[in-house]
Amino acid sequence: MGGPVGDAAVRHALLRWIVLASAVILWQVIAHVHGSVYFPPPAEIARHAVDLWFSGPVRHVFLTEEAVGNILPSLGRMAAGFAIAAVAGIALGVAIGRSRRVYALCDPVLQFARAVPPPALVPVLVVILDFGTPMQIASIVFSAVWPVLINTAEGARDTDPLRIEVAAVLRLTPLERLRFLILPSALPRIFAGLRLSLSLSLILMVFSELLPGTANGIGFTLTDAQSRSDLLTVWSALLLLGALGHLLNTGLLAVEKRLVGRGRTTTA
Incomplete structure (x- = not known):
């Protein structure tokens, strides 16, 4: 209506x-x-992007071999890193946020770890994991986990004390308190962290693919096109990244509106 x-x-x-x-x-x-x-003009960039990635056969959903070989691996790495960061961040955030003492003890460590630029850890990750997909996913996870963890901890801390007392009177089990009280209360803050984490995952996905030893991905396409002075492909990759970021954020916002409610959605 x-x-x-x-x-x-x-x-x-x-x-x-x-x-x-x-x-x-x-x-x-x-x-x-x-x-x-x-x-170059945006019409020329868009035309080149379609020819490069989205002019394949119908049975491949119009994806070309170039798209299958570079876009899909990038999205796979980003999805894996984001999923691990989201699960770990929510679980640790709830555990830390439910205890004031644990939160007070862990907060300085969390703030210190969050302040470390993820690219600065690349040499350490390379030594531990070597170049390749595990190192790339690890760099995404380290960057993306902190917004989720800290926002979840804050949301769990802000649970109404009166509702906690009512839950105690009703003798709800810890699992029931988590499901019906803590998580619904923290959900707006959780989604605020998830949206920040999603943006960081996209950024770190590209950065990790700019490093030596990478054989595919959107970041690899950027460096390869730059080395060949193929500026149309460089601009097409930038256009693709912007479109992916917008689509992913729009999808997550739709999920947030469905779970949290239109009036309580965050603007992170």
Whole structure:
């Protein structure tokens, strides 16, 4: 059904698309007028991206061999790193956040570990795991786990004490308290951490594929195209990364709205 809220949402969505279209048109005009090989028009970039990755046969969902060999491995590494970080972050966050003493003891360590730039750990990870997929996934996990862990711990800490007392009176088991009380209360903060973690996973996925020893992936495509001065492929990879980031964030936001509620969604 329509209404003021629905109409406002439609107008907001329409305004966002108008702004995006205006930016693309402006880029197209400036690139055409300037004629620089370093800044090709977006229409040319999009055409090259489709030919490079999405002009395959129907039985392969229009994916070319280039897409199967580079996009899918990247998404697999990112998904694995993000999933491990999400599970570990939520589990550890709940365990730490439910005890004020444990939280006070662990907070300095968490803040220190979060402040360490993940690229700075690459030499250590290379020594331990060598170049390859395990090292790449480990670098994603180390970067992505902290937003989930810290936000989950904060959300678990903020559980209403009165509700905890009621749960004690009702003699709920620890598992029932976790399922019906702690997790629902912490869910908005958990999703705030997950959205930050998803962005970091995408960034670290690309960074890990820029390192020596990488044989495929979107990051590898970037460095390979740069070495060949193939600027259209470089811009196409950047366009692909932006589109992937937007699609993944939109999907996670849809899940958040379904589980948390439209009025309580976060804006991380």
